[in-house]
Amino acid sequence: MNKAEVLKEIIEQRKSIFPKDYAETEISQEIIEEILNSGTFAPNHKRTKPWRFKIFQSEEKAKLALEMQEIYKSTQAPQTFLEKKYQDIGFKINKADAVVSIVVNFSGMVPEWEEIAAVSMAVQNMYLTCTANGVGCYWSSPKIVDHLKESLTIEENQKCLGLFYMGNLD
């Protein structure tokens, strides 16, 4: 296959794959770095490089799961709290081998939408690199990420746009 054919195949194969379908194996550190590195090649106006990615694995990931669950619990009225949803938040983060927080940094140099667009293109690069490496992934954007404090430091000019889940596929 020539380069154009390879690219077409990867673009067409890319899809969101959820943690329930991830294998229990570890993604190699080399591939994780490759995935994150691919994000940094996204186009960005005035070279503001607005993406801020933090990778969560092992202990830190377990803490993130607990914090997300606690936020869900504390922001729901008792009558809307669902035990299944609470368990599912923990399950997804624990089942993924790695989770990346997707944060946009607003530099003030370009309109905010341009920074969000650039971060989104970075995430697309990560999706494609996952696909090429047999890694399942998806972008999750629950409201509760706005309340993350312990796992993530979000500055005043930043916003968390969600979490990027990753796990090997069988």
Ligand SMILES: Cc1cc2nc3c(=O)[nH]c(=O)nc-3n(C[C@H](O)[C@H](O)[C@H](O)COP(=O)(O)O)c2cc1C
């Ligand atoms: C900005 C953004 C936010 C998303 N947030 C969620 C989400 O919160 N929950 C979810 O299940 N999927 C989420 N997704 C994934 C989409 O649901 C998914 O891309 C869509 O269903 C199309 O499927 P595909 O990625 O396999 O083509 C998000 C995708 C994008 C681009």
